[in-house]
Every structure is written in structure tokens, then in C-alpha cells.
Amino acid sequence: MPGSSIVRPLAGLVLLSILVMMFAVTVGSAQSGMFKVLWVFSGGGTGLERTLILDLRLPRVLSAFAVGGLLSVAGALMQVLLRNPLADPYVLGLSGGAAVGALLAMLAGMGGFVVSGSAFAGALLATLLVFGLAHGSGSWTPSRLLLTGVVVAAGWGALITLILAMTPAARLPGMLYWLMGDLSHSGQPWPGLLVLLLACLLVLPLGRSLNVLARGSLQAAALGVAVRPLEWLVYLLASLLTATAVTMAGAVGFVGLVVPHMLRLVLGNDQRLILPACALAGGILLVLADTLGRTVIAPEQLPVGVITALLGVPTFLYLLYRSR
Amino acid sequence: MWRGCSLMLTGMLLALMPALARAICADDALGRELCLAGPAARIVSLSPGATELLFSAGAGSKVVGVGAWSDYPPEAEQLPRVGDSSRLDLEAIVALRPDLLVAWVDGNSRQQVERLEQLGLPAFWLAPREFEDIPRAIESLAVLAGTEQPAQAEAQAFRAGIRQLELRYQNAGPVRVFYQVWDQPLMTINRDELIGKAIELCGGINVFGHLPRLVPRISKEAVLQAAPEVIVTSGREPGDRQWLQAWQSYDSLPAVVADNLFLEPPDILARPTVRMLDGVTHLCQTLETARARL
Numbered sequence: 001m002p003g004s005s006i007v008r009p010l011a012g013l014v015l016l017s018i019l020v021m022m023f024a025v026t027v028g029s030a031q032s033g034m035f036k037v038l039w040v041f042s043g044g045g046t047g048l049e050r051t052l053i054l055d056l057r058l059p060r061v062l063s064a065f066a067v068g069g070l071l072s073v074a075g076a077l078m079q080v081l082l083r084n085p086l087a088d089p090y091v092l093g094l095s096g097g098a099a100v101g102a103l104l105a106m107l108a109g110m111g112g113f114v115v116s117g118s119a120f121a122g123a124l125l126a127t128l129l130v131f132g133l134a135h136g137s138g139s140w141t142p143s144r145l146l147l148t149g150v151v152v153a154a155g156w157g158a159l160i161t162l163i164l165a166m167t168p169a170a171r172l173p174g175m176l177y178w179l180m181g182d183l184s185h186s187g188q189p190w191p192g193l194l195v196l197l198l199a200c201l202l203v204l205p206l207g208r209s210l211n212v213l214a215r216g217s218l219q220a221a222a223l224g225v226a227v228r229p230l231e232w233l234v235y236l237l238a239s240l241l242t243a244t245a246v247t248m249a250g251a252v253g254f255v256g257l258v259v260p261h262m263l264r265l266v267l268g269n270d271q272r273l274i275l276p277a278c279a280l281a282g283g284i285l286l287v288l289a290d291t292l293g294r295t296v297i298a299p300e301q302l303p304v305g306v307i308t309a310l311l312g313v314p315t316f317l318y319l320l321y322r323s324r
Numbered sequence: 325m326w327r328g329c330s331l332m333l334t335g336m337l338l339a340l341m342p343a344l345a346r347a348i349c350a351d352d353a354l355g356r357e358l359c360l361a362g363p364a365a366r367i368v369s370l371s372p373g374a375t376e377l378l379f380s381a382g383a384g385s386k387v388v389g390v391g392a393w394s395d396y397p398p399e400a401e402q403l404p405r406v407g408d409s410s411r412l413d414l415e416a417i418v419a420l421r422p423d424l425l426v427a428w429v430d431g432n433s434r435q436q437v438e439r440l441e442q443l444g445l446p447a448f449w450l451a452p453r454e455f456e457d458i459p460r461a462i463e464s465l466a467v468l469a470g471t472e473q474p475a476q477a478e479a480q481a482f483r484a485g486i487r488q489l490e491l492r493y494q495n496a497g498p499v500r501v502f503y504q505v506w507d508q509p510l511m512t513i514n515r516d517e518l519i520g521k522a523i524e525l526c527g528g529i530n531v532f533g534h535l536p537r538l539v540p541r542i543s544k545e546a547v548l549q550a551a552p553e554v555i556v557t558s559g560r561e562p563g564d565r566q567w568l569q570a571w572q573s574y575d576s577l578p579a580v581v582a583d584n585l586f587l588e589p590p591d592i593l594a595r596p597t598v599r600m601l602d603g604v605t606h607l608c609q610t611l612e613t614a615r616a617r618l
């Protein structure tokens with residue numbers, strides 16, 4: 001019964017996602033109970049309540065869910081592609097490219113749309129750069145891709161430090177918050193949710209091939225998988241997911257590394273289950289983390305990246321300790 | 325030969341005597357007493373605020389080097405730069421052979437200045453937290469530079485100006501004010517910050533005055549909840565109303581309803597120097613305009 005063993009955990013995660021998002025919408029620096037939220041959703045409530053819940057909280061909660069899901073799926077794909085458990089969405093320098101784009105825009109005094117646009121451009125540039133360099137004149141192997149990516153990432157890191165060093169003190173907080181990952185200016189959640197949904201629909205039919213690929217490219221080739229095109233597709237897909245997430249919320253760390261591993265420890269390593277489960281569980285983790293970030297010391301705010309690490313590290317270590 | 329030497333030594337000691345007799349001392353913001361053998365003649369300012377206060381103290385002609393972003397008064401722009409306040413160029417400072425450094429608690433690195441002190445350069449720390457700290461800093465700097473005469477007038481004029489504003493606005497009707505420091509992340513100031521004190525002096529109520537941190541980071545939601553009647557900011561660049569326009573879409577905000585979104589000139593309010601009197605005066609007038617619109 002492989003069908004029900006996939007459907008049951010996913011149904012549970014969908015239910016949990018809905019509960020967590022409902023909870024996240026009800027709490028904030030202005031308390032509004034579940035009843036009032038339902039009342040606002042059905043068209044009631046004062047102008048202020050409607051603004052708070054529909055214009056501020058709901059988009060932010062959906063953005064958090066999208067970003068968490070995007071990063072987790074990207075992380076799971078990277079781990080399969082590079083056959084390296086330490087791989088995360090940023091390991092190939094994608095967040096570095098996005099950060100350089102975003103910080104340069106901030107250094108030039110831009111805000112909002114320009115910053116996200118240049119972050120996305122930076123992420124795409126980083127993707128193409130690593131892709132082209134790893135291709136080189138020889139063969140295209142995962143280890144070569146990993147090495148190229150790690151070295152390019154170090155280069156981006158140096159550029160980031162250079163930009164930070166040249167920035168006047170007043171502009172630094174904005175940059176540091178971007179680097180830590182911050183959802184308070186994520187804007188509309190719909191592009192992110194759409195990309196997440198499309199990616200899930202795209203990888204579902206690939207699940208079986210990815211299962212084989214995870215065991216090694218030679219075995220995959222022997223079993224009739226077109227390894228090279230599959231690897232390119234996975235790389236480009238993971239990059240697109242990461243670029244979308246980074247554009248929405250900056251470099252939120254940790255989610256992409258830890259969520260796939262947690263799910264593997266609990267659910268086993270079947271990509272047909274793991275990939276959609278990552279989309280849901282990553283979303284849940286980030287929604288919870290962001291809700292904590294905006295309520296723990298309300299009305300002051302903490303960047304979401306801090307909370308993801310604080311929540312994720314002990315959970316992950318516990319699961320690892322329990323596993324055999 | 326020996327006699328000549330000892331005579332010379334006695335002469336030197338005698339020459340030093342008057343200087344020793346009028347050793348000059350002042351207490352700095354770290355609570356340390358700094359004593360100099362004589363008035364400082366080569367001063368290096370390590371931050372823009374310190375530069376302005378030195379010029380106000382009448383010691384401008386003795387300043388031989390300034391930290392980056394020292395743009396006021398205009399004469400300061402011509403002076404040699406000694407690096408950004410958090411990353412000082414120690415070699416450049418030592419090469420200027422200063423006999424006094426003026427450092428800023430909220431900007432300069434304690435370690436870097438301590439290193440300079442170990443090299444024998446005396447440092448005087450400033451950290452204005454109250455309006456009174458500004459004239460007091462001018463007076464202390466004037467003592468160290470031996471320029472008490474012009475400094476006294478500057479310090480008294482500032483004190484008188486603040487007192488006048490206090491008297492004028494002590495019975496002004498309360499208005500709820502949100503002061504926006506930055507937009508991404510959204511930041512404001514609490515009541516211990518000098519701008520927070522300026523708001524209270526003008527009869528305003530800082531809606532985030534109670535928060536524990538000096539420059540707290542807050543959410544849009546918290547601002548909507550606090551329902552300020554006035555929103556004041558200096559913007560990203562002078563004259564940039566972008567941040568204020570962003571609030572316009574929230575028409576439940578009393579400040580938006582009353583069209584009370586104001587742009588204040590940046591440097592004169594944000595920098596705790598004598599120009600802050602102009603900044604506070606401007607802010608008080610702004611809040612007066614806001615009151616009329618409510």
C-alpha cells in the first residue's frame with residue numbers, strides 16, 4: 001500500500017499547516033481572537049481590524065509559508081543532486097549573489113521593489129555563473145558543481161563584507177536584517193506560493209527517478225534514468241525556488257538544511273513523499289518562527305532567521321540523537 | 325660642562341612650573357577625569373558630532389584631523405580625514421601628532437581608542453544623552469582647549485533656547501507622535517533618546533516612548549495599533565517623502581486622516597550638537613501645525 005503511506009502523512013501535514021496559519025493570523029501585537037478573525041474573513045470588523053488582519057498579517061503568514069516551503073524543497077533537491085547531506089539551498093552561492101544584488105541596491109539608496117529585483121537578478125547571475133563554470137571544458141559532475149559553488153560562494157562572501165565596510169552606519173541595520181532573513185517587507189505572497197505549487201507539481205512525477213539518482217548517478221544510468229538532463233533540471237529548479245525565496249525574505253538560514261533531514265528521519269527517504277512534505281513542513285516551521293519573532297518581545301521584532309535556528313537546532317539534534 | 329647641564333635642567337623645570345601649576349582637567353562621559361599639562365593645541369575629532377562640538381567650543385582652529393562624515397561646519401570638510409568612526413586609521417591619527425582626541429561613545433570603537441591611549445594620546449569621551457549634556461560638552465572641550473571665552477556664550481545661548489522652548493510648550497495640548505528612524509527594518513526611538521526627549525519637550529507623546537531599547541525595531545502592525553496622530557521622519561535622503569507616502573494607504577491612521585505626515589530636516593535633529601536647538605524648534609513648530617489640523 002505505497003499510496004496510503006504517502007497520502008496519510010501529507011494529509012496530516014496539510015491539516016497542521018492550516019491550523020498553524022490560522023493560529024498565526026490570530027496573534028500579533030494587537031490581540032484578536034479566532035472568532036474575530038473569522039468575522040473579519042467573512043466581511044465584518046472595523047477598518048483597523050480589517051487592515052491588521054487582511055493587509056498585514058495574512059500576506060505575511062502566507063509569505064512565510066511560501067518561503068519556508070520553497071527553501072525546504074530547494075534544500076531537499078540540492079541534497080539529492082549533490083549527494084551530500086550538508087547541502088542546503090545556499091551551498092552553491094545563490095544567496096551570496098542575491099545578497100550582493102540587494103546590498104548594492106541598498107547602498108545606492110534604493111528601497112522596496114528595486115532591492116527585490118536586484119536580489120533576484122543576483123541570484124540568477126550566481127546560478128548561471130556556477131552552472132557555466134562547473135560545466136567548463138570537461139564533464140559535469142556533482143562534486144565539481146559543489147566545489148565550484150562553494151568557491152564562488154566564498155567570492156560573494158568577500159564582496160558582501162566589502163559592501164558592508166563601505167556603507168555609512170545609518171544604512172547598516174537594513175542590510176544586516178536582509179542578510180539575517182526578514183519577512184516584514186515580503187510584499188505579495190502569491191508569486192512565491194505559485195512557484196512552490198508549480199515546483200511540487202513538476203517534481204512529483206520525477207520522484208521515482210530522484211529516488212534512483214539519490215543512490216548514485218552510475219546506478220541511475222544503469223536503471224535507465226537520463227542522468228545529465230535530470231541533474232540540470234534539478235539544479236535549475238532548486239535555483240529558481242531559492243531565488244524566489246531569497247527575493248521575498250532575504251537569506252533565511254537553516255530551514256533548507258534541517259527540514260529535509262528531519263522529515264527523512266521521521267518519514268524515510270522516499271522523494272515522492274519527502275518533496276511535498278518538505279513544502280508543507282518548511283512552511284509550517286517558518287510560519288511558527290515568524291509568529292514567534294513578531295510576538296515574543298512585541299511590539300519589537302526579531303528577525304525570523306534567529307528563530308528558525310533556535311527552533312530547528314534542538315529539534316534536529318533530538319531527532320538525530322534518537323535515530324539509529 | 326656639568327654645571328651647564330644642571331643649569332639647563334633647572335631652567336627647563338622652571339619653564340615647566342607655570343604649566344604644571346595650571347594643569348587643566350575635565351570629566352568625560354565615561355566618568356574619567358582627563359588632565360592636560362596645558363591647553364590642547366592639536367586636536368583630532370573622531371566623529372562628526374565631536375567635530376561640531378569642538379567648533380562650537382571655539383576650538384575649530386586647533387582641530388587637525390576629523391573622522392569621516394564630518395560635514396559641518398563647512399571648514400571641517402577641508403580637514404584631513406582619519407577614517408570612519410568605527411574603523412579609525414590609527415597611523416593617520418598618530419602621524420598628526422595630536423595632543424587630544426575627542427571620541428564618541430556611540431560611534432567609536434573602545435578598543436581602537438584604548439590602543440591610541442596606550443600610545444600616549446589622551447582621549448576625551450562624549451555621549452550626549454540629555455540636552456544639558458550638549459552645553460556641558462562644549463564647556464569641557466573649551467576648558468581642555470583653553471577657549472572658554474567664546475564657548476561660554478555658545479553654551480548659554482543653547483541653554484536659554486531650550487529653556488525658552490520648555491516654557492513655550494509646557495502647556496501645549498498632547499499629540500501622539502510616531503518618529504520613524506528607518507523603514508526596512510522599521511525603527512523608532514524611545515523616550516531616552518534625545519529625539520524622544522525633543523518630542524516630549526514640544527508637548528508630544530512618543531507612542532513608543534515606553535519601549536526598553538533606545539532604537540527599537542517594531543512592526544507596521546504595532547504602529548497601526550498605537551494610532552499616532554502625527555508621523556515624523558527625516559527620510560532616507562533629505563526631501564525624500566517616500567516613507568511618508570507609504571503610510572498614506574492606511575486610512576485608519578489618525579495621522580493620515582489629519583494629513584499629519586511631516587518630513588524634518590535630518591542632520592539638525594539627529595546630531596546632538598548646538599544645531600539641535602534649530603532642529604527641536606523646527607519639530608515644535610511641526611507639532612504645533614499638527615495640533616491645528618486635529
